[in-house]
Amino acid sequence: MPERPSFQTALIHHDYVAPEGFAAFPQAIHHASTVLFENVAALRDRNWQRKDSYTYGLHGTPTTFTLEARLASIEGGEHCRLAPSGLAAIAMVDFALLKSGDDVLIPDNVYNPSRELADWLAADFGVSVRYYDPLIGTGIGELIQPNTRLIWTEAPGSVSMEVPDLPAICAAAHAKNVLVALDNTWAAGIGLQAFDLGVDIVMQALTKYQSGGSDVLMGAVITRDEALRRRIELAHMRLGFGVGADDVYLVLRSLPTMKLRFEAHDAAAREVAQWLKTQPEIGAVLHPALPDCPGHEIWKRDFSGAGGLFSVLFNPRYTEAQTDRFVDSLKLFKIGFSWGGAHSLCVPYRIEKMRSHWSQQGQLVRFNIGLEDPKDLIADIEQAFSALQK
């Protein structure tokens, strides 16, 4: 730098050095698009896939690498890549593993935007997409074709709540060299250790419990296998799926309380779900920890927790207009998508329009139980039931 740089140059080139000898629990937030190299040799030697050096903000900073390492360890995996949303994480898996002519099997109860993406891959990218009964278990083996590359699972489906038999699906898939990816968002890496059941790729929407604040959109893909890591990272790099450092920090800040929050959501949701089960207005409670839920026995075998998200089917005597009035009459429960935050939410779904096969009767309404006192939530639902009679 010149001895006396101009004012404008001095505004840019200041003598900042990172503080040494400063210790605190929060980690510094590293913002970067440009990452600096010592010299041309270092630039030429760069390798964006290595986590012991930095090349460009898009490929990682100390802040993103820290969250990735922590998520991999929570999930029992080895490698993790962040994406700008849960849906982007799903896209990262699809683009990493599927090409024209390949076949992918997707559960019929899959998160609906994932279905949208898959249908787009089928319509415009030459990928064969087939939907299967989420309770298929070992039967998945019969659906596998020579060109099947990937089986998606979601445990449970986040609207209709069926719990898949992951060990059976993984065994059938691996017998034919097919990879299994799991959307593990519902259990947040706390209620289910998916790699131990044989899953190859775990995807998380960090937007939910990992953020916990209803304010961040982010996703992650976690793997154990080194070759898979490379394929995921290549897709991440090619798609340009960077995440902002401030958002990453918000998730890092929430992680220490995640398990306590998850357990509080779980206890409150079970209390509300048990109460709903005794109400004549409700035809069925679709909560994996309750026997009404398809796949409940599998949940008991494989899961250690449940979180706050579940659905109900209203007694079939109520029309959509009546259950819409019920939802509109809730006061503590707000109407809106997503879950995992402190506020309780409620969404009615036209489930029969989302599925290839749906034969159950009754309007489906999904609850996200937040961190309010469950007694108040029950009282809110009780007062809203009166709207059903109008």
Ligand SMILES: Cc1ncc(COP(=O)(O)O)c(C=O)c1O
């Ligand atoms: C099961 C499931 N997977 C993935 C996602 C996508 O997450 P995001 O909203 O961060 O894209 C969601 C969001 O609601 C979800 O419910």
